[in-house]
Amino acid sequence: MEIVSLLFRIGGSLGLFLYGMKVMGDGIQQGAGDRLQRTLGFMTGSRLSAIATGLFVTAIIQSSSATTVMVVSFVNAGILTLTQAIGVIMGANIGTTVTAWVVSLVGFTLDISNLALPAIGLGFILRTLKWKHQGLGNAVMGFGLLFLGIDFLTMSMPAIRPENLEFLRGLGGAGFLHTLAFACVGLVITVIVHSSSASTAMLLTMAYKGIIDFNSAAAMILGANIGTTIDALLASIGTKTVARRAALVHVLFNVIGAVAALVFFSPLVSLVKLISPDPGGAGALVTTQIAMFHTTFNVLNTILFFPFVKPFAALVSFLIKDRGEPASENVYRFSYLSGAMRDTPELSILRAKNEISDMATLVFVMYQKLRASLQNLNADSVAVLVAEIHEKEEYADQMREVLTGYLMECTRNQLNRRSEYNVALFFRIIADLEDMTDDCYSVSLLLERSVRKNQIFKRKEMEALDPYMGLVEEFLGFVKDHTGEKLGKEEGLYAKEIEDKIDTSRNRLRKLGRKRIEEGVDVKTELLFIDLVRRIEKLGDYCYSITNSMLNMN
Numbered sequence: 001m002e003i004v005s006l007l008f009r010i011g012g013s014l015g016l017f018l019y020g021m022k023v024m025g026d027g028i029q030q031g032a033g034d035r036l037q038r039t040l041g042f043m044t045g046s047r048l049s050a051i052a053t054g055l056f057v058t059a060i061i062q063s064s065s066a067t068t069v070m071v072v073s074f075v076n077a078g079i080l081t082l083t084q085a086i087g088v089i090m091g092a093n094i095g096t097t098v099t100a101w102v103v104s105l106v107g108f109t110l111d112i113s114n115l116a117l118p119a120i121g122l123g124f125i126l127r128t129l130k131w132k133h134q135g136l137g138n139a140v141m142g143f144g145l146l147f148l149g150i151d152f153l154t155m156s157m158p159a160i161r162p163e164n165l166e167f168l169r170g171l172g173g174a175g176f177l178h179t180l181a182f183a184c185v186g187l188v189i190t191v192i193v194h195s196s197s198a199s200t201a202m203l204l205t206m207a208y209k210g211i212i213d214f215n216s217a218a219a220m221i222l223g224a225n226i227g228t229t230i231d232a233l234l235a236s237i238g239t240k241t242v243a244r245r246a247a248l249v250h251v252l253f254n255v256i257g258a259v260a261a262l263v264f265f266s267p268l269v270s271l272v273k274l275i276s277p278d279p280g281g282a283g284a285l286v287t288t289q290i291a292m293f294h295t296t297f298n299v300l301n302t303i304l305f306f307p308f309v310k311p312f313a314a315l316v317s318f319l320i321k322d323r324g325e326p327a328s329e330n331v332y333r334f335s336y337l338s339g340a341m342r343d344t345p346e347l348s349i350l351r352a353k354n355e356i357s358d359m360a361t362l363v364f365v366m367y368q369k370l371r372a373s374l375q376n377l378n379a380d381s382v383a384v385l386v387a388e389i390h391e392k393e394e395y396a397d398q399m400r401e402v403l404t405g406y407l408m409e410c411t412r413n414q415l416n417r418r419s420e421y422n423v424a425l426f427f428r429i430i431a432d433l434e435d436m437t438d439d440c441y442s443v444s445l446l447l448e449r450s451v452r453k454n455q456i457f458k459r460k461e462m463e464a465l466d467p468y469m470g471l472v473e474e475f476l477g478f479v480k481d482h483t484g485e486k487l488g489k490e491e492g493l494y495a496k497e498i499e500d501k502i503d504t505s506r507n508r509l510r511k512l513g514r515k516r517i518e519e520g521v522d523v524k525t526e527l528l529f530i531d532l533v534r535r536i537e538k539l540g541d542y543c544y545s546i547t548n549s550m551l552n553m554n
Helices: 002-031 033-042 047-061 064-077 082-095 097-107 112-129 131-159 162-169 176-193 196-208 214-227 230-235 241-263 265-275 284-319 338-343 345-373 379-411 417-452 459-482 489-518 523-551
Strands: none
Touching (some): 047 284, 176 214, 230 241, 265 284
16 A cells, blocks of 8 residues: 555656646747747758757757657658758757756755745746736746656655665666666656656656665666657657658667667766766765766767768668658648647647648649630630639638648647737638639639630730739739748838739729720620739739738737
8 A cells, every 4th residue: 555655646746747847848938939930940050050959949848759749740741851850859869958957956956845836836926917927937837846746756755665676776786787677667667657857857866865876877867768759659650751750760869879878888877977976875966967977878879970960861761661652632631749739839830830831832823823824715724724723722721721720729729929919810811812712713713704605805905914913923922932921111011012013003904994895895705804803903912911911920
C-alpha cells in the first residue's frame, strides 16, 4: 500500500510539473507569438540559423518533443525542407537542456516552497486584471506550478528506502552494464511520461536526495534522449515521405549520439567533471553537474553531426524511399497534428498563412486561364475551360472549409490578442478568395454562353478589354505575393491606385458598350460584354478588400 501511495505522489508531482511547464510555455508563446513566427522564418537561412531557431523555440516552449512534432508537421506541409528540419532538431536537443539548468539552479538552491506559491498568486492576478498581461500572467503562474511540482517531488522521494533500489545498486560495480541499465530506465520513464524534461526533473530530484549518483543520472539522461523520439515517430504516422524522413532524422540523431556517448561514457564523464568539478555526494551541486552533462552531450552531438547535414539528409532519403504519393488535383489534402497545435499554437498560424497563400495562387492561376482563353474562343476550348475552372472552384470550396476548421482549432488554443485579431482577418481573406473562385467560374460560364449563343465579342471590344483584365491580373499578382503579410503604407497606396485605375477602366468600357448599343449592334452581345466587365471588376474589389485586411493586421 505504501508503494502505491508513493507512486501516486510521484505521479501527481510529475503531473503538476508537466502542467506548469505547459502553462509557462503557453504564456511565453502568447507574449512572444509574432516574434516566434519571425524566428521560425529566420531558419530559411544557414544551418547555424536553423540550429539557433530550434534552440530558441524549444527554450521558449519548454519541450523538445513539441518542437520536433511541429517540425514534422511543417515539413509535411512543405514549409520546411529536410535540411532545415535537421538543423532545427539539432537546436531543439540543445534547447531542451534549459529545463535542466532552470531546475538545478533554481529548484534546489532556493526555498522553492516560498517562491512557488507567490508566483502562482502573482500570475493569477496578472492574467485576471488585464487582458494584455494574460501571457505574462500565464508564464509566471506556470513557473510557480512547475516549481511547486518539483517541491512535491522532492518531498515524495524520501519515502524511497535504500532497499527498494537494491536492484539498481546491485549493478553499481558492473561497469558498462550499470550504465546500460540506467540508460534503459531513463528511456522507459521518458516513453511513459512523454517528456524528457519531466524524466530529467525526476532524476535530478533523485540525485539531489542521494538516491542515485552522478554516473547513474548521466546514463539516464542518455536513455531519455532516445525515449523523447517517440513523439516524432507517432507524429509521422500517415504523413508524407519527407515528414517521415524528418522523424527518422530525430531518431537517428538521438540514438546514434546516445550510443556513441555510451561507448565513450567514461571520457565524457571525465570531461564534464573537468568543466564542472565533482562535488561528491548529493545536494544542489550534483544537479548542476548533471545539467552540465546534459548540455555537453547535446552540444558535442550537434558539433559532430553539423558538417554532415547533407549526407545525413541523403542517408534518411535512402532509408525511406519516395513512395510516389499520387496527389489528386481535385481533392484538397491538409493533414495537421492536433498535438502540435496544442503545444505550439502561435507557430501553427504559420501553417495557415502558407495554405492561404496557396489559395491566392490558385485564384491567380484561374484568372490567367480565363484571360488567355479570350484570345481563342470556340466551342471546344470553352468547354475545356469551364470544366477546368469548375474543378478548381470545387477545390477552393474544400480549402475554405478545411482552413476555416483549422483556424477555429487554433483559436481554441492559447493565442495572444494580436494573433486572435489576425486570425479573424484570415477568416475574411479566405472568404474573399473563395468568392473570387466563384466569380471566375461565373465568368467561364458567361464565356461559354457567348459561344453557345454565337454572341462573340468583336475584335475592337477584345482589344479594349485586355488592358482592363491586365490591371486585375496585376492586382491579383500583388495579392498573391503578399497574402498573410502585414502591408505598409506604400503597399496600401499602391493598392488604392490600382483599384482606382480598375474603376476608371470599368466606367470607360461600360460607356463603350452602351455607345455600341445606341449604334444599333446586337444588344444581347453588348449586355453580355457589360456583364463580363462587371464581374471582372468584382475580382478587383475582392483584391482591395484583401489588401485592406492585410493593412489592418497587427
